[in-house]
Amino acid sequence: MCNTCGCNITPGNRPLVMAEKPRNGVTTVSVLQNLLSQNNNQADHNRAHFDASKVLVINLMSSPGSGKTALLEATIKRLRDSLHIAVIEGDLETENDTKRIQAQGVPAYQITTGTACHLDAHLVHNALHHLALDNLDLLFIENVGNLVCPASFDLGHHRNVVLLSVTEGDDKPAKYPVMFRAADLMLISKTDLLPYLDDFSPSNAKQNLHNLANTAPVIEFSSKDGKGMDEWIAWLLNEIKAYQALLLNKQTQRPKVQQVGQLLHAKSGTTKFYPVSDKTKGHSKHLI
Amino acid sequence: MHELSLCEDLMDQVMTIAKAHHAKKVVCITVRIGPLSGIEPLLLESAFLISRADTLAEDAEFITENLPICVLCHDCDIESEATVNNLVCGNCDSYNTSLVSGDELILARVELENAD
Numbered sequence: 235m236c237n238t239c240g241c242n243i244t245p246g247n248r249p250l251v252m253a254e255k256p257r258n259g260v261t262t263v264s265v266l267q268n269l270l271s272q273n274n275n276q277a278d279h280n281r282a283h284f285d286a287s288k289v290l291v292i293n294l295m296s297s298p299g300s301g302k303t304a305l306l307e308a309t310i311k312r313l314r315d316s317l318h319i320a321v322i323e324g325d326l327e328t329e330n331d332t333k334r335i336q337a338q339g340v341p342a343y344q345i346t347t348g349t350a351c352h353l354d355a356h357l358v359h360n361a362l363h364h365l366a367l368d369n370l371d372l373l374f375i376e377n378v379g380n381l382v383c384p385a386s387f388d389l390g391h392h393r394n395v396v397l398l399s400v401t402e403g404d405d406k407p408a409k410y411p412v413m414f415r416a417a418d419l420m421l422i423s424k425t426d427l428l429p430y431l432d433d434f435s436p437s438n439a440k441q442n443l444h445n446l447a448n449t450a451p452v453i454e455f456s457s458k459d460g461k462g463m464d465e466w467i468a469w470l471l472n473e474i475k476a477y478q479a480l481l482l483n484k485q486t487q488r489p490k491v492q493q494v495g496q497l498l499h500a501k502s503g504t505t506k507f508y509p510v511s512d513k514t515k516g517h518s519k520h521l522i
Numbered sequence: 523m524h525e526l527s528l529c530e531d532l533m534d535q536v537m538t539i540a541k542a543h544h545a546k547k548v549v550c551i552t553v554r555i556g557p558l559s560g561i562e563p564l565l566l567e568s569a570f571l572i573s574r575a576d577t578l579a580e581d582a583e584f585i586t587e588n589l590p591i592c593v594l595c596h597d598c599d600i601e602s603e604a605t606v607n608n609l610v611c612g613n614c615d616s617y618n619t620s621l622v623s624g625d626e627l628i629l630a631r632v633e634l635e636n637a638d
Contacts, residue, residue: 261633261635263539263633265535265630267535269531269532269628269629270627350524382560383524383560385560386561408607411607412560415558444617445607445609445610445617447618
């Protein structure tokens with residue numbers, strides 16, 4: 235959807251657009267520009283980089299502590315011999331997660347956002363300067379743990395995966411509709427704890443997701459006992475295959491929900507980048 | 523928490539428009555927000571009070587127009603109103619719907635004084 239031809243005038247807002255009231259000495263300028271256009275443009279630029287390097291990029295979002303890093307550790311263990319994987323980690327502080335990923339033997343870069351509650355396309359672009367994208371098949375972006383803000387910012391990624399751990403409650407999709415509406419896949423994590431919880435029903439969680447008119451697949455997953463691992467890996471490999479097929483037709487992949495009104499970049503002066511893995515130093519590609 | 527950074531970008535856009543029209547003052551800014559945009563109108567209004575300081579929009583009015591959530595059903599082809607966490611068709615209860623309005627986050631209109 236663009237801001238020039240009027241295609242962002244939807245049936246819902248058309249009456250409002252048409253009702254312009256002229257006043258003396260005052261000029262009214264109709265704009266209809268997405269407030270997040272700066273971030274959106276940067277996200278498209280990032281996506282072009284990813285597509286040039288043929289790397290599928292997954293944006294991983296959830297509450298803090300719902301198992302994103304554990305999921306990545308288990309995934310890397312399973313796939314590191316067959317695929318080239320890297321991870322961009324987003325956290326307010328510490329390099330703890332990056333060290334955990336690095337221990338699995340894959341490149342990982344930490345973005346510490348300081349006080350910013352989400353990653354945006356500009357932060358991700360800066361991190362790309364530290365990654366040799368051409369060598370990769372799969373890049374995970376582990377977003378800041380937060381069920382609110384990350385959903386509004388396109389990073390240039392291809393797919394959104396949202397985790398919901400069983401200790402959080404099965405009504406989270408109803409409470410955080412903006413986030414769960416964006417999910418291309420919902421992973422119900424920590425299912426090994428289900429026997430100890432009497433108030434989480436995976437089927438209720440699925441129903442709440444469906445109520446958002448989101449028909450994304452749902453996988454029940456535990457990185458402790460390996461439940462759902464095969465299904466998750468199959469989904470990933472299938473997405474890589476579908477993405478590569480799109481690239482052959484000179485198309486790209488986008489998350490199913492690309493909101494009309496999302497994206498704005500945070501101007502956070504406190505952001506720092508830590509190239510943690512020594513192995514890839516000197517190999518990073520120059521990005522424009 | 524990102525309403526302030528959003529508002530700063532909004533002000534950038536408004537100032538670009540004001541300069542292009544050689545405006546002396548920004549009188550009014552209208553933004554259009556859908557409940558599924560993830561932006562809280564009241565927080566955006568508070569952020570605007572901070573962002574407008576020392577700009578052409580210092581005295582500008584800030585109007586947020588809240589849009590309804592509407593979905594179009596692909597099974598029965600009927601458009602119905604919906605709520606943030608229930609986007610199924612109001613007519614036939616189908617999940618096979620798409621959002622017609624409700625996720626907007628748009629700078630709709632800027633009113634300028636002494637503009638070209």
